Amino acid sequence: MTPQEMRARTVRYGELQPCRTAFIDAHTPGSDRKENFTIIGGGVSESPDQHVHIAIPHGFNIGAAGQPPHCRNSLHSHHTAEVFFVLKGRWKFFWGRRGTAGHVILKEGDIFNIPTGIFRGFENVGTDYGMIMAILGGDDAGGGVEWAPQVIEDAKDHGLVLGENGKLYDTKKGQALPEGVKPMPVMDEAQLATYPEPHASEVIPRHVARYLDLAAMADGAPVKVIGENGRLPDRPGFEVDLITRASATEDRHSHDRPSVLMPVFGHWRVDWDGGSDILAPGDTMSVPEGLAHAAVPSMTGEAALYRVIGTDDPAGPTWKG
Incomplete structure (x- = not known):
């Protein structure tokens, strides 16, 4: 792309x-x-x-x-x-x-x-x-x-x-x-x-889920925040992962459906087959299904982003009280 x-x-x-x-x-x-x-x-x-x-x-x-x-x-x-x-x-x-x-x-x-x-x-x-x-x-x-x-x-x-x-x-x-x-x-x-x-x-x-708790767990691998086996156990039709500097990797990967990258701290370089770009906090990138890509921090300092991917789970409800 x-x-x-x-x-x-x-x-x-x-x-x-x-x-x-x-x-x-x-x-x-x-x-x-x-x-x-x-x-x-x-x-x-x-x-x-x-x-x-x-x-x-x-x-x-x-x-x-x-x-x-x-x-x-x-x-x-x-x-x-x-x-x-x-x-x-x-x-x-x-x-x-x-x-x-x-x-x-x-x-x-x-x-x-x-x-x-x-x-x-x-x-x-x-x-x-x-x-x-x-x-x-x-x-x-x-x-x-x-x-x-x-x-x-x-x-x-x-x-x-x-x-x-x-x-x-x-x-x-x-x-x-x-x-x-x-x-x-x-x-x-x-x-x-x-x-x-x-x-x-x-x-x-x-x-x-508090960010500081999630960031402490995202050491070596992204932490599953929402989704199957997530810290917040609902499965509402999408899953959310937190990726930090400690869990980011330059190894490219792809998903069978679109994924969304949303930085909350730091600047992130997204590389894909065909190009590269920098995301800042508040930016939103939709990565097409099947596109091999990787996201890594591009500057020193704190860095974290949320990744969202759709699932086949129902979109609601999420209250089980």
């Missing part, structure tokens, strides 16, 4: 195109400064303004959320896996009907396989603009987002209405629901009662 062809499968951090109207809470105070990025696959954005960088199916989606300090993403749920790792900053992840069932604070490199079927949200609790990278199960990402009732009600007060077709309409811009399209129904109490409210002691040990 030529360098030009690989560049079409590489998204640089500095070239990410944000969408500021991706979801129903885009105008709600406290959530109105966030940026949503769709890197691989269609994601779950509710806005036609969302730019998709790489549309090639991988069996999963890759996205990102960028937020200034004290900006939060409102409570929602997914049918398929949602896995985050922190690229920049400090983040609070919280869950439950009101976001009060439990929470965890994550730092750069930490990874969280948030259980499906549970309302969750997140907030940048650092002092600078932060970024989290997201992996969503399935090519269609489970058909969208389910919002906690208060999120839908609050959005109406600020001009955004979500149709039952999963699309947003901004009344402040003169938009209205098309004829025959009803508003997205708000969940009733019986439906809400089916959403678990697990304590942090139930969630954190099984669904959170």
